[in-house]
Amino acid sequence: MIPELGHFALILALLLSVAQAVFNLGGAARGNMAWMAAGRSAVVGQFVFVALAFGSLAWAFIQRDFSVVYVATNSHSQLPLFYRIAAVWGAHEGSLLLWSLCLAGWTLAVAACSGSLEAPFRSRVLGFLGLISIGFQLFMLTTSNPFKRLMPAASEGLDLNPLLQDFALAVHPPILYLGYVGFSVAFAFACATLLEGRLDAAWARWTRPWTLAAWLFLTIGIALGSWWAYYELGWGGWWFWDPVENASFMPWLAGTALIHSLAVTEKRGLFKSWTLLLAVSAFSLSLLGTFLVRSGVLISVHAFATDPKRGIFILAFLTIVIGGALLLYAWRAPRLKSAAGFEVTARESFLLFNNAFLVAALGLILLGTLYPLFMDALELGKISVGPPYFELVFLVPMLPLLALLGVGMHAAWKRGLLGSARNRLYAAAGLGIGGALLIGGAAYGDLRPMTTLGFALALWVMLSALAIPLARIRARQPLPAAVLGMVVAHFGIGLATLGITGVQSFKVEKDFALAVGEAAQIAGYDFRFAAIRDVQGPNFIGVEADIVVTREGSPVTVLHPQKRLYNSGGNPMTEAGIEVGAARDLFAALGDELGQGRWSLRLQYKPLIRYIWLGAILVAFGGLIAALDRRYRVPAQARAGETVPATQ
């Protein structure tokens, strides 16, 4: 009964999406206030019914209703409640419903918080969001219905993929999708702006907090995914340049470029058409990512099972939405002209470089991700692009970006770098280089050029960021949320760079064959294989090892790596034993029995790896602070058309 209600709710949601699109866009075109008001009501209605549909599916999972195909293929009677709920978005159909829910949620938020927007503009934004909703709901109802029944009901489910039975990965999709989908708001704002042929830059101010919000969710989502891969996939890697990872990283790069470009457009009215193009691109990359993951053209880790109809539908949807937006851009953007000038050392210049390097990295990563497809389409062979390609093409643009980042934060709008800022920067540079030599030399005894450069850039960015609030406090100047947010976020980037440099330069990963009682040494730590025993969990059995870790004789920790066999069958799974420290992680994964009483073990030393995720969290936190700046909450109409002074 409930699944049928859910299905019906989804159909109603689709109808309301159509109403949302028609009444909003039509009402704006005709200047009909009644229609536009109806369009806003449709937004609420759509959200309610999508939520009902989602709730019905969740209920089916909670109740272990194996007469629903999707539940039967993704759940199990012994699956704990938390994971039964997380299983809702564990596979293709349910994750689409999550997408739709996120989209409906963002749309509702925009409708609720945009009272200060002019009615036609606001309606156009909601209308475009409605068009996107139609696409996803139609997709579900025609090719990917989560409510399909199974008669007779399965007596037992196939279980949720054991890899997904984990807290981080359970919450990873909702947060990630809030990010991906959130870029649709910037997209809709851009399309509305283009459609209206607006020549001013007021839309940049309206779009900025929404984009920041989506971007910060995406940042957290990606960081969660990386952290999960590290401890769950068993082999200690934290980023693989896998097509699906790239599918989330590329919108992030575009989103980062966008928030910086929006700053310039908002403050100085420059880069208007470029910012619009970026806004369209960020969401387009989200959609592209969806296509890559679900169509079968590129298969990878997270690949959802592919059905021929789905690939075609998504591609058609992609073509209409992105193609339409790009044609709209080509039609309207030429009318936008930015005439103001700026000094080479002004903030505008640095943000221009920021965009240039981010977009270069983005383009090269996109090329690497799609290259296998191009080669296959041209019948030039079946290839895959290895991680070293991505590492190189990402690293090269990032080096100058980080260097310029430190300076750019201190550059004033229009006029450029002021005297007092220069001194601060020399200090930061000096301390940065000194610090890098200290860390490399004293802590790790290794002064490789790339490593030292990495540490130096990381410290440079962190110190340069800290210099801003210090200078303001000393000069008794105010510290607005926007500035504080920027400082925190950039500090986070520096911290993440520190972590990445440390782990990539000094990590040690080795495989050993050990019998109980034997030990192995890496990076000055002694890992002794003390014991191995059988264990049992709520839905699995397995073995667990005790690895006693000491350093120069004094005890450090005991690690407990496991190898599990889930009751629902399938292959064994590795749970690594990890010890988290202030300066490093120690990592042990259990392999197989090798005979002669020996087991294979992978032992790893991972210096500074935690700072990667800590840095990412700070980046997101900085974004949050900036998004909550008071000026975004002052009615936008009171400020539209104001010119802003050159300094903050």
Added chain:
Amino acid sequence: MTPRRKRLLAVVAILAGVGAATALAMLAFQDNLLYFYNPSQVLAGDAPGGRTFRIGGMVTEGSLQRTEGTLQVRFVVTDYQHSIPVRYEGLLPDLFREGQGVIAHGKMTASGEFAADEVLAKHDENYMPPEVAESLHTPTPARVSE
């Protein structure tokens, strides 16, 4: 600087940037494009000698051999037309099994053995490359196997 000069500078800068990016891409692609071959193709000489590539197929039943008490393993990869022995030292992925699919990353040695530095199991939740999924659906061979 006149607007025209500025426009020219911008165009030159963009072209230079694109050129640099292209050069970087080509440099990065050089050794990092991994070609995939099945055993028949390798034995026919299609695979590049002396360079790293990927080989894929099924693990022949009964072919897995461990050197007792060590990390060394040997197994045979087959596409039911031809087979190639593989040797590897290290932890095998959880999903590695005889009679199931596998991809190995490494080089052919002079002895005709494939020295793998990485082994991925086909249904590995960690990674299933597209060519593997497609190789599971085989078009008819030129001749019926003997």
Added chain:
Amino acid sequence: MKLPFRFLVPAIAFAVLVAFFVIGLQREPGRIPSPLIGKPAPAFSLESLGEPAWKVGSADFSGRPWLLNVWATWCVGCRDEHEALLAIARENRVAIMGLNWRDDRALALRWLAQLGNPYVSVAYDPEGRTAIDWGVYGAPETFLVDADGRVIKKHVGPLTMETWEREFLPLLPPAEAAK
């Protein structure tokens, strides 16, 4: 209306990308639906694999749904899906007929003897003509034919239990109480 070319560049680049995607989807025909879906199953009558004097064919299961599984001993994925086929056969929901495609009779029989036989009957198609009628271009492929003799589903590549439960079972009529 003068349209500076550079503003069309993104749209053109995107169009090129879409063209590649379309080609990419078509290269692996499993990514686009088969034209056979909804049409009557192509009729055939072939020698049985085990008993050449007997004939097996598309008319054998008229009035009830059945599966046609295309396989061969040279086919890597067929080995992969074999366990799943045995499990599906044990469920007894539908009869499975095998189509042994461009294979050697003796090898095929030995294969079934060694690995188990999920098939109610196996048609022997060494020339591949019947396979061509069904639009088969590789193995394994599995077709679901309904009680009225129409092809209602085609699956390319190895069949897994998940695909069976998610895509095939919902298309079958509810099981009768007694068998």
